[in-house]
Amino acid sequence: MNDITEALIGFELAGDSNDDSVQTLERTGSRAMCAMAFSVSWESEHARHTDQLVARKLNLWRDILPDALEPELMDKPVDHVARRRFAPGEFIVPYQSDLCFNLSQRAFHRNLRTGNYIEPRTGRFYPRAFIGGSRGVFPEEILPFRICSTSGDMICCDLNNPLADKPLDVTARILDIWAAREEHGGSCNDIAEMLTFNGPGMQARWRGKPTDFWQDLPFTRVAGEPDAGFYAMTRMVSHIDKTASAQIEKLYTRLLPKGGRVLDMMASWESHLPTDNDYTEVVGLGMNAEELAANPLFTSHAVHDLNLAPTLPYDDTSFDAVICSLSVEYLVKPFEVFAEVARVLKPGGVFITTFSNRWFPPKVIRAWEGMHEFERPGMVLEYFLQDGLFAGLETWSMRGLPRPADDKYADRMGESDPVYAVWGTKA
Structure with missing residues (x-):
């Protein structure tokens, strides 16, 4: 777009x-x-x-x-x-080859953050402070740089803007x-x-090489309790402000097929879909029965824990589209779930994930919390790319819109919540 x-x-x-x-x-x-x-x-x-x-x-x-x-x-x-x-x-500024260089592994300050040991991973971004004092980089710099590759005693660093x-x-x-x-x-x-500056371009792999998001126990979470216990409490709250929700609705309106059968996966009482739509059916799948029942768009709904059983309780090729709004960051078995989405989609059917920078801290996966906002679309892209089941992949971001004046955070935050999306069609 x-x-x-x-x-x-x-x-x-x-x-x-x-x-x-x-x-x-x-x-x-x-x-x-x-x-x-x-x-x-x-x-x-x-x-x-x-x-x-x-x-x-x-x-x-x-x-x-x-x-x-x-x-x-x-x-x-x-x-x-x-x-x-x-x-x-x-x-x-154009790409400069001298801004891509090798450093000794010892030059990466793994203990820069107290109590948090950071190991450099291929394709990932880190504040330049992690190599502060190297090649003219100041120790206080927070501008991100990328790790191109790692070996036994060297790391390759790229300080260029990823769009250069x-x-x-x-x-x-x-x-x-x-x-x-x-x-x-x-x-x-x-x-x-x-x-x-500081974001766009981070979604893509470095020179086509897969980004290493998978070390350091990426799918562990702070809360060890079963999801069923956490989601037993009904939470009729909006997870983003109205302006951001309207942007997601606009995106869905443009991408979802008219007259299609839509699965809203990991759903709640708000679907961020247009209330005036011509979808044949909207099916909700989520974790809280009361929240699902309160969604006026659902023609049917079911409670199902995808982290416990990463299968979708639907027949093959039974949906024209699947959406996952503000929840992909909670998946602990994303590759299995994305393969299931491809199974239930009709050929050419679209799968759209949308997310922001807000989540339930106890339930978000560890990797999601520890990365730059613009790396998250890159991680979701890797989910789509894993088994080659999707084509026509796209990412999208929207930032800078004004927060509604009646929003409870309006006195502290002037900007609307940022919105990110990644989507593709069944190959």
Whole structure:
């Protein structure tokens, strides 16, 4: 999905702008404020990726637009969309071979975090502080770098931006324009860096090699109690804010087949599906009978513990689509479950997983907690790739939308919960 107009639903600036409306973008001191939605699309060896970001308060007198995009946005009105394809190294700093180098295994500070021993794993990202003092890296740096490979006495490190060697399709949509109030000071934002810094690109393998997520007991959890005991308590709570939920609904509306039979796996009382839909049937499978019964979209539902029995109680090729909303991080046997999803899907049927950065701490798997947010789509991609049962793989992210004013966290967090998705079709 590379059209930013398809991604935003019910977008409102929530009071960020003022009443001094401006008709078009102009780079002048009094007419420089705007909100824009950006999309960066790119491809890796195994998937297509789209990362979207809403910048709600840009000052174009001060902030820096990419040179190639600026003439396509200046003097344009609200809702204008500009698109541009950038060659590798044209949008951001190009790949530099000297930023990929070997270090002694001893140079990786495994005990950097007190009480938490970290072993470098191939393909994973770590804050640069783990190699602080090496090759000019400062000990306090938190910008991530990647482990390319490990051997008995050496590790190969890559400090390049993971998008540095990829062509990028960039889309910008003007959401609002307003006259700037008088400002003193402030920082200058490089918009290209804003879109690609500290995250996008981490979803993909390094040069096609599988990322090693599987060491260090990745599927263990803090809570040792059976899932049935934890989920016996009914929790009629929303796990993300309304804005984020609306983005998931928009994604499902676009990807799910009309008239299809849909399985909502690891479900609860909210499905994040459109209430006004034309699906033939929506079947719920989850852990709490009361929550499932409260979901108005389900035509039928069943209680089933996939961590205890990673099989789906349905016939082969019985669904047109399967969704898993905000729950993939709880699976302790994901490969078995993903194979089961492929079994119950019809040929060409779609499986969509969506998640955010919130979860139940006692039940999330250990690996999920300990990785960068943008590595998580990469881990879910590995689930899809494991048995070669899925094709047409894609990842998607959305960040920067405003949190609803009536949300209970609105006074502490201005941004909506980020949303990530990974999907594919049965091969």
